[in-house]
Structures are given as structure tokens and as C-alpha cells.
Amino acid sequence: GENVEQHPSTLSVQEGDSAVIKCTYSDSASNYFPWYKQELGKRPQLIIDIRSNVGEKKDQRIAVTLNKTAKHFSLHITETQPEDSAVYFCAAKLVGNEKLTFGTGTRLTIIP
Amino acid sequence: EAQVTQNPRYLITVTGKKLTVTCSQNMNHEYMSWYRQDPGLGLRQIYYSMNVEVTDKGDVPEGYKVSRKEKRNFPLILESPSPNQTSLYFCASSLFSFGTDNEKLFFGSGTQLSVL
Numbered sequence: 001g002e003n004v005e006q007h008p009s010t011l012s013v014q015e016g017d018s019a020v021i022k023c024t025y026s027d028s029a030s031n032y033f034p035w036y037k038q039e040l041g042k043r044p045q046l047i048i049d050i051r052s053n054v055g056e057k058k059d060q061r062i063a064v065t066l067n068k069t070a071k072h073f074s075l076h077i078t079e080t081q082p083e084d085s086a087v088y089f090c091a092a093k094l095v096g097n098e099k100l101t102f103g104t105g106t107r108l109t110i111i112p
Numbered sequence: 113e114a115q116v117t118q119n120p121r122y123l124i125t126v127t128g129k130k131l132t133v134t135c136s137q138n139m140n141h142e143y144m145s146w147y148r149q150d151p152g153l154g155l156r157q158i159y160y161s162m163n164v165e166v167t168d169k170g171d172v173p174e175g176y177k178v179s180r181k182e183k184r185n186f187p188l189i190l191e192s193p194s195p196n197q198t199s200l201y202f203c204a205s206s207l208f209s210f211g212t213d214n215e216k217l218f219f220g221s222g223t224q225l226s227v228l
Contacts, residue, residue, distance in 0.1 A: 049216075098162060100145075101171070
């Protein structure tokens with residue numbers, strides 16, 4: 001089955017700097033890659049997603065890039081703010097299989 | 113308000129005592145799923161359902177049962193809970209299968225289960 005690895009497990013950045021979280025997936029057939037944000041004590045919420053026919057997608061301060069050849073995708077957050085502090089999960093879907101496999105999460109801390 | 117409702121939020125039980133965690137969505141979603149969240153392991157899928165009476169195993173189904181008799185409800189059943197099932201559980205739903213335009217997952221608020 002699909003295996004998703006996520007790095008780093010923890011990340012601290014100064015407010016205003018950029019943060020990058022990387023994920024790799026094992027199955028080249030995967031075609032959908034969402035990112036979820038989970039604030040402390042809250043439920044995960046979708047923040048951005050990308051499909052395999054697109055190399056990059058942006059939404060204000062967040063962007064996701066996908067390298068199908070290398071089988072990795074990354075979340076980029078620019079001009080970080082305190083409210084960006086949370087756990088971020090990447091995920092991948094296997095074509096023809098409705099299972100969504102998550103990475104192990106990255107705890108992002110924004111230092112004021 | 114569109115939402116996924118899980119109950120209870122917190123549950124403490126003892127080994128072997130059957131329990132059910134309920135999940136209900138009011139968005140007419142076809143897809144529903146259960147995940148458990150453990151430190152360092154992320155979110156792992158337990159079971160999922162594509163529609164009424166259609167369920168399938170996720171990555172960690174052992175020790176769990178589910179049923180989908182109605183579209184809106186997807187209860188998680190632990191017939192004989194054990195301490196290794198102590199975890200934070202999330203139910204989630206989406207309008208249709210992933211890979212379409214409706215693949216966004218809506219999560220419930222979570223159930224923290226402790227099995228003593």
C-alpha cells in the first residue's frame with residue numbers, strides 16, 4: 001500500500017520567515033495530495049490540495065509544489081504569523097483505492 | 113450548520129467492555145471514514161465507507177467494527193477494547209470519492225478514548 005513520509009517532525013521559525021514541510025510518497029499511481037492543519041485541541045482542516053496534473057498551487061501565503069518524478073510534494077508558508085502554529089499533515093491517495101494515507105505530521109511553531 | 117458530530121468527546125472505559133462511538137453528518141455525504149491519531153504516528157485510517165452498506169478496511173482495522181445502515185451515521189464499535197486502543201479518534205466525511213472536485217474531508221471534533 002501507499003506509504004507517506006513527512007519531514008521534519010518539528011519546525012520552529014521566526015515570525016515573518018518562511019516554513020517548508022516536505023513529504024514523499026511511495027506509489028507513483030497516487031494522484032491527489034491534500035494538506036491538513038490541526039490547531040491544538042481542534043480537528044484537522046483542509047488548507048490546500050494538489051492533483052498530479054498540476055505542479056504548483058497557491059492560496060495567498062500558502063503554496064504546494066509537486067514533483068511526480070521524485071514522488072515528493074511540499075508545503076510552503078510565507079510571511080509566517082503566530083496563528084500558523086499548528087500540526088500540519090500531508091496525505092496521498094492511491095488511484096482506484098479510496099484510502100487516504102497521512103504522513104506523521106509536522107509541529108510548526110512560530111516564534112514571535 | 114453543516115457538520116460532523118461525534119459522541120462522546122471523552123470516554124474512559126475498562127478492558128473488555130464493549131463501546132460504541134457515534135458519528136453523524138448532516139451534509140448528505142457518501143464517503144465516511146474513521147481515523148485514530150497517536151503521537152508520532154499521525155492519522156491512521158481504521159475503516160471507511162463509500163455508501164450505505166458498503167464498508168472497507170483501512171490500515172489498522174483490527175479490534176474495530178463499523179456499520180453503515182443509514183447514509184448519515186457511521187458508528188465505530190469496539191467489541192472488546194484493550195489498552196492499545198487508547199487514542200484520539202476522528203470521524204470524517206466527504207461528498208464523494210477522492211479524486212473528484214468533492215474530496216475535501218470534514219472531520220468531527222474527536223473522541224479521546226482511554227482504555228484502562
